[in-house]
Amino acid sequence: MEHRHLGRTGLRVSRLGLGTLTWGRNTGERDAADQLKTFWNAGGSLVDTADVYADGGAEYLLGRLIEDLVPRSDLVIATKAGSVPDPDRRFDTSRGHLLSALDASLQRLGTDYVDLWQVHAFDPGTPLDETLQALDIAVSSGRARYVGVSNFCGWQLAKAATWQLAGSGRTALASTQMEYSLLQRGVEREVLPAALDLGIGLLPSSPLGRGVLTGKYRGGTPQDSRGGSEDMAPFVAPYLDDTAALIVDALAIAADGLAVAPLHVALAWVRDRPGVAAPLLGARNAQQLAAALSVEALTLPDEIRQALDDVSAPLHRYPDHDWSTL
Known part of the structure; x- marks a missing residue:
């Protein structure tokens, strides 16, 4: 698998990453082991997790597999902190909470350091400079090699990155x-331009539109799919509207023309967008993952890429439109 630099850093990651959102919850140890081995055998290196996935279960499971299955040195392990597992889904990015969470993550993962440590979301209740100081401490103490953020809107990302670039001894965001896919292109308005300007690599989550871009929902909702499960149905439902259906139909036509599966076209489209480092793949089993990883050889022809751009284009008005026409 081809590898890319993560943003304007020396860290190289596989251009497809493995997500572990369901590990320790819907994905047991055997299926997780099969996925990790499949990913590693395909040349993948970037594995993304978080301290709240399965209340720490995903990190613990990944740590067990690193010990028994795949060499630690072959992986780029990324985890996140700052999301508090309670019914209100609140965030705490205070220095104390983040550093304690990192120590707990390292213990569950069974490693002395993570390659990439990310703030899970913006916390309006904590001064941003305090949050960012925790990132600096993590790097200076050797507990993290690189740092980043997650779910920051455009101004939040630009403010955080600029703060880190403005002072000596601070660690630049990598x-x-x-979330980024043919069904969710909102990051193109402000987040992606900021990331490109500031040298920050984008890691798209849900690159298959929460599974909808595989085409599996075109004839209804399969009972064994996320959309057919009680706990995940609300996660999938926003992408089952008429607008999404038009995009999925166009994707299917493109896939037929290229003699590949719709998921390959969708993955190739987002993988090769400007500023993207590595889309993160979440799979139910190793067979699903292997099918997605086979996209490595596919590059979309310009005319197909442009057609998909057009059919999925988000509507951006003020202040993005051309003022010269007024």
């Missing part, structure tokens, strides 16, 4: 993790 990445931002955001």
